[in-house]
Amino acid sequence: MRRMASPPQTARSERTREALRRAAMVRFLAQGVEETSAEQIAADAGVSLRTFYRHFGSKHDLLFADYDAGLQWFRRALASRPPGESLVDSVQAAIFAFPYDVEAVTQIASLRSEELDPSRIVRHMREVQSDFAHAVRDHLQRRTSDAAEKTLPITVTARCVAAAVFAGMEVWMQSEERTLADLAELCRTALTSIEDGLPIH
Amino acid sequence: MRRMASPPQTARSERTREALRRAAMVRFLAQGVEETSAEQIAADAGVSLRTFYRHFGSKHDLLFADYDAGLQWFRRALASRPPGESLVDSVQAAIFAFPYDVEAVTQIASLRSEELDPSRIVRHMREVQSDFAHAVRDHLQRRTSDAAEKTLPITVTARCVAAAVFAGMEVWMQSEERTLADLAELCRTALTSIEDGLPIH
DNA sequence: CGAAGTTTTGTCAATAGTGACAGAACGGTG
DNA sequence: CACCGTTCTGTCACTATTGACAAAACTTCG
Known part of the structure; x- marks a missing residue:
């Protein structure tokens, strides 16, 4: 599919x-x-x-066309970040490199939250997140000298970053006012929480 | 679905x-x-x-019946871990609380990696991972006193843990020898990599 | 046992999504 | 313009899923 x-x-x-x-x-x-x-x-x-x-x-792909487009931008933007920059900063910057059409985004976001079959959307969202994680992983591999030996940690890191960004995005989608600034703020909060270390002890 | x-x-x-x-x-x-x-x-x-x-x-649900069953065990096992234990240890212990039928697991795992439509399996896997993350999040919320204010960090943490476990599982599924010991080892490695801090700086 | 209520099935009819193959359109060449 | 190779479409046929409704099987109670 x-x-x-x-x-x-x-x-x-x-x-x-x-x-x-x-x-x-x-x-x-x-x-x-x-x-x-x-x-x-x-x-x-x-x-x-x-x-x-x-x-x-699929029918629902139409709703995610902008996500797919955004993903392309994301990949390119990520590749062109300066080498010394921290991963979180790179990701943060790359996400917002896409010239979002705020109108369209919020319009579609509103469509999504209505009577849309939630499982469909959630599933699709996971798919986008997975692609996003792949992009981050590719970026990490490119930046890491001994990447071959660190496949697992790199994959895990990439997926954690993706998980953070999308967790923020989900909160955003359920919030009242959906402005890009809010989205950026939420993503930053989520990313920061893994940067500062997760509360797993 | x-x-x-x-x-x-x-x-x-x-x-x-x-x-x-x-x-x-x-x-x-x-x-x-x-x-x-x-x-x-x-x-x-x-x-x-x-x-x-x-x-x-769905047809593919049949292949994941044991995952679903395992998830139930996981939830219960997680809930009964001692309060002071670190999240990683609890998760690690809870995963293997399920009395896996090694025969069945490896048999199905071999089925999966063959000519199975990969996108179907991957999608299903993401679904299971999502459920797993929910379980971890519920556990974290239960253990955290000021959980209400930390929704986002808790969610992010839970998803990162799930991402780690499933990244390890994927590596395992593609490996030659699929023993439970190998699986445990891979999960531990993956979890440890987030416990020690992700290479995001 | 037989009537009434509940759970499980079967039947019917749609929509979703795909593979295979043939015909139509399009772009470039001599 | 006629010809050829490539790309895009339409048609056919089939599997995957699901909602609605009725028949069947199973339970419980009198």
């Missing part, structure tokens, strides 16, 4: 994707996400159901 | 579950997991497809 976000090969396919995105948003806003079938979206966009699934692995 | 592992209500349903479990294992071992359809399993067990799905949320 997942990881098949076909890169915009040609102009034609990009047009199709856009049509699907639009059609989906209209339906989602008008009648709700769970009440919209993939078939309706495809029909509205004037393509076959199969084509819909070629562009978006 | 998930969290609906209907508790064995009556003897009859338990018999059905058992029949399904058996039928599934036979097929899985004989022809592979992805090559076995839910319909075949149901037919072999002499019930309708719908009934299959009433007992197991």
